[in-house]
Amino acid sequence: MASHDHANDHAHDHDHEHHVENFWTKYIFSQDHKMIGKQFLITGMFMGIVGVFMSMMFRLQLAWPDQKFAILETFLGKWAPEGQMDPNIYMALVTIHGTIMVFFVLTAGLSGTFSNLLIPLQIGARDMASGFLNMLSYWFFAASSVVMIVSLFVETGPASGGWTVYPPLSALPQAMPGSGTGMTLWLVSMTLFIAGSLLGSLNYIVTIINLRTKGMAMTRLPLTIWAFLVTAILGVLSFPVLLSAALLLMFDRLLGTSFYLSDIMVAGELLHNEGGSPVLYEHLFWFLGHPEVYIILLPALGITSEVIATNARKPIFGYRAMIGSILAIAFLSFIVWGHHMFITGMNPFLGSVFTFTTLLIAIPSAVKAFNYITTLWKGNLQLTPAMLFSIGLVSTFVAGGLTGIILGDSALDINVHDTYFVVAHFHIVMGLSAIFGMFAGVYHWFPKMYRRMMNKTLGYWHFWLTFISAYGVFFPMHFTGLAGLPRRYYSNAEFPIFDELQDINVIISMFALIGGIAQLIFIFNFFYSMWRGPKAPQNPWKSNTLEWTAPVEHMHGNWPGEIPSVHRWPYDYSKPGYDEDFVPQTTPLKDGEVGH
Amino acid sequence: MTGLLMVVVLFLAVFAAAQIMRIYELSVKVRQEEEYVVTDKDNSNQGRLMLLFGIGLVVSFFWMVAAWDELALPKPASLHGVQIDQLWDISMGLIVVMFLIIQPILFWFSYKYRGNKANKATFYAHNDKLELIWTIVPAIALAVLIIYGLTTWSNTMNPSTDEEPMVVEVYAQQFKWTARYSGEDNTLGYANIRLIQGANTVGVDTNDANSGDDFVATEIHLPVGKPVLFKFRSQDVIHSAYMPHFRAQMNCVPGMETHFQFTPTLTTAEIRQDPEVIAKVERINAIRSAKGQELYEYDYILMCNKICGSAHYNMQMNIVVEAQADYDAWVKEQKTIAETL
Numbered sequence: 001m002a003s004h005d006h007a008n009d010h011a012h013d014h015d016h017e018h019h020v021e022n023f024w025t026k027y028i029f030s031q032d033h034k035m036i037g038k039q040f041l042i043t044g045m046f047m048g049i050v051g052v053f054m055s056m057m058f059r060l061q062l063a064w065p066d067q068k069f070a071i072l073e074t075f076l077g078k079w080a081p082e083g084q085m086d087p088n089i090y091m092a093l094v095t096i097h098g099t100i101m102v103f104f105v106l107t108a109g110l111s112g113t114f115s116n117l118l119i120p121l122q123i124g125a126r127d128m129a130s131g132f133l134n135m136l137s138y139w140f141f142a143a144s145s146v147v148m149i150v151s152l153f154v155e156t157g158p159a160s161g162g163w164t165v166y167p168p169l170s171a172l173p174q175a176m177p178g179s180g181t182g183m184t185l186w187l188v189s190m191t192l193f194i195a196g197s198l199l200g201s202l203n204y205i206v207t208i209i210n211l212r213t214k215g216m217a218m219t220r221l222p223l224t225i226w227a228f229l230v231t232a233i234l235g236v237l238s239f240p241v242l243l244s245a246a247l248l249l250m251f252d253r254l255l256g257t258s259f260y261l262s263d264i265m266v267a268g269e270l271l272h273n274e275g276g277s278p279v280l281y282e283h284l285f286w287f288l289g290h291p292e293v294y295i296i297l298l299p300a301l302g303i304t305s306e307v308i309a310t311n312a313r314k315p316i317f318g319y320r321a322m323i324g325s326i327l328a329i330a331f332l333s334f335i336v337w338g339h340h341m342f343i344t345g346m347n348p349f350l351g352s353v354f355t356f357t358t359l360l361i362a363i364p365s366a367v368k369a370f371n372y373i374t375t376l377w378k379g380n381l382q383l384t385p386a387m388l389f390s391i392g393l394v395s396t397f398v399a400g401g402l403t404g405i406i407l408g409d410s411a412l413d414i415n416v417h418d419t420y421f422v423v424a425h426f427h428i429v430m431g432l433s434a435i436f437g438m439f440a441g442v443y444h445w446f447p448k449m450y451r452r453m454m455n456k457t458l459g460y461w462h463f464w465l466t467f468i469s470a471y472g473v474f475f476p477m478h479f480t481g482l483a484g485l486p487r488r489y490y491s492n493a494e495f496p497i498f499d500e501l502q503d504i505n506v507i508i509s510m511f512a513l514i515g516g517i518a519q520l521i522f523i524f525n526f527f528y529s530m531w532r533g534p535k536a537p538q539n540p541w542k543s544n545t546l547e548w549t550a551p552v553e554h555m556h557g558n559w560p561g562e563i564p565s566v567h568r569w570p571y572d573y574s575k576p577g578y579d580e581d582f583v584p585q586t587t588p589l590k591d592g593e594v595g596h
Numbered sequence: 597m598t599g600l601l602m603v604v605v606l607f608l609a610v611f612a613a614a615q616i617m618r619i620y621e622l623s624v625k626v627r628q629e630e631e632y633v634v635t636d637k638d639n640s641n642q643g644r645l646m647l648l649f650g651i652g653l654v655v656s657f658f659w660m661v662a663a664w665d666e667l668a669l670p671k672p673a674s675l676h677g678v679q680i681d682q683l684w685d686i687s688m689g690l691i692v693v694m695f696l697i698i699q700p701i702l703f704w705f706s707y708k709y710r711g712n713k714a715n716k717a718t719f720y721a722h723n724d725k726l727e728l729i730w731t732i733v734p735a736i737a738l739a740v741l742i743i744y745g746l747t748t749w750s751n752t753m754n755p756s757t758d759e760e761p762m763v764v765e766v767y768a769q770q771f772k773w774t775a776r777y778s779g780e781d782n783t784l785g786y787a788n789i790r791l792i793q794g795a796n797t798v799g800v801d802t803n804d805a806n807s808g809d810d811f812v813a814t815e816i817h818l819p820v821g822k823p824v825l826f827k828f829r830s831q832d833v834i835h836s837a838y839m840p841h842f843r844a845q846m847n848c849v850p851g852m853e854t855h856f857q858f859t860p861t862l863t864t865a866e867i868r869q870d871p872e873v874i875a876k877v878e879r880i881n882a883i884r885s886a887k888g889q890e891l892y893e894y895d896y897i898l899m900c901n902k903i904c905g906s907a908h909y910n911m912q913m914n915i916v917v918e919a920q921a922d923y924d925a926w927v928k929e930q931k932t933i934a935e936t937l
Contacts, residue, residue, distance in 0.1 A: 087906045162903045168850055169833040169904060176905045262851025265789045266832040278834055278849055313717040321727050344847045345854035348753035352746050359738050366734040376705040378718040382634050383642035383710060391706050398698050402691040411749040412684055415843045418901045453632040479664040484840035486901040489909035496892035499880045500667060528614055534630050574717040581716055596721055
């Protein structure tokens, strides 16, 4: 521990030398974790607006395929002549919507924001282990966002082969317009993104392992930090594999190699490629792709643990089981990727193995869900907007997780693979849960980020409109999936058997439009509160964790003077023997008091 | 000009909203503490809304099942499909029960334990016995599902039939399907896309002795009750051969051959007589005639279910299942490769 203190003191002295900051070092090339967290959040929100707006456009097409919408021509130009959407741009929209939401919003926007903001503050560190690498991590992400946005404007359109960009479709510019320059930019963007993500993750891991304050044992860490740690480990182990997949795809596209290509005749032209296999790409992609689901979900679950415990005024139920289940989920997430590939022609025996490992994930997931619910039991629930979103997360995590038991079963997957049943499943369990976790985090830690409070009433409106429309969009999709409706169809009109699904599609789209527009409430609340919201008190939610002992005004090094030391776990809420219903981690144990 | 006006209006609207917010916050502050503080009244209101939502969720679940259950695919028309649907019903039954237990509890607790200044939460940090129960019970349930699932999967993917299956190749390309039948010898002749030339659209090697009796068709015909082994090839990108009525699907991957075997059990004529299907067709035709579209007759279909390009949404082929005699008659009409190339 002595060496920690030394390092911290050093950081503190260091801080005094650089007292004067200009606009550039403070807001742009900041190395302060709190500012970097906010940069991730704002960039993520911007990308989120783009991603959600895209989904609203393609929902217009799906609900009212025969109608012309002038707004489509305004935004899509030549891709929607007279307001009639072109099939190619439809596929581009679903592709970029997926890419942006999965990587830019729910990976960088969620994990980047809260890992950066909370890791040093909750473990009691002056900053990240390397402020410079942390800054680089953001700027790689920013550059990748710029490249992704630029790719929307190229002549042949952005990448359109689905967010998984399976070759040969994504490898051959002849196969579809979106596989031209747009696809190259997609790969460049993802390469930058992965570089940024790795820098960030390594930093998080090193910081959590090495820079905990005195008394902050691993078993006294808030569950947020456990989630961020495990998420970062998942990222470090799996993102490089996606990088290799992307590089090989780039070679196939630009250098004429045949990693993924063999025996192809496209647009009347016979290609020379021989010996490669698209299935190799699928394995490499999903080796990241499945852990990625948990890279998205775990931080949201961590945030929820913290928000639920604080607002239930109760300890999180089964703290050690919660850590155990995070670790179990993380471990299993590395050996289940094949459940995305049951019907790719993979050996059926492999399918059996992946079914087995996949269904096992339900066990630690069930433990988490039951523990959340038990945490609510006999609580004194403070229903803040953050708490509502956290309860919403538990609801969607359960609703979406259960259908995973169907899809993880290879025999059942055969008939619903790539239908709307899958779209419903992963949006509910991963998309909604993660975005709810992100909203919960923003409402809860906004005072820590911007020193002001968000408006509660607008928060309530935002929650209810979002929650209702979220279920309104994704629950009915199970039924279109059961009718056999494939995803990524530009129009269902070519199959009369799907004619009777049109009413459901209209309902889904209406909820999607309501849900999308409701986000304006959040954006308004966010920016209004940032400048005009009431000043935040030191500890607005009466929380135990360390970040609320730091001064409201931001400072380099987080705490003036000594870093507080920690004497207990973070969940001593409503502990018998104390007058207040919370006991901050910095409070020493009383004589004879037992820790958790 | 309208653009500029829009921007000005938008700006003014945001500005007005901000002012209203300010007034609202100040008025709250006059009455009580800061706006962001959650009062007992808030807890009470939000708790009630949570309960209401929980009830709404369960009610709308039942409403959706009642209203939309009929939209689901009709009964399976293949041997293994029946097994898959049984497994489906059991798994679905289980998860629906879990859904209907857990969700009401969650929303009930959110209401029941809504905060109140007079109350204090119960300090209850863990209970090993309880946690053990909800680890072991799901583990047992899943063990059953895994064993049942793997048995079904194994039966589906490695069907043991005494009868030798009929071999049919399904050939995918942007954006159409072609079927190649193996003919009397039940063996497909060698084919490769490098041999594609003129009328030889699927690249059959005409020198291969097995290829002479093969024939190519634009519609799949299958004799009822006879196992059929589909072999899939793709010419360009990945496609997926999705035959939902038979609970069958397999990707078509360029550079490799994939396969899927099943036994159709109901002829097209028989499934058209199924009451569920009759009702479905009636509903669809009501919609179609209102729009002045051609009336629909129920058919088995093969559709593409892996994104493959601009006309992905319209890559389909009809499948006809018929009695052996009708099938034989259809085969007689087809021209073999030896005759056409």
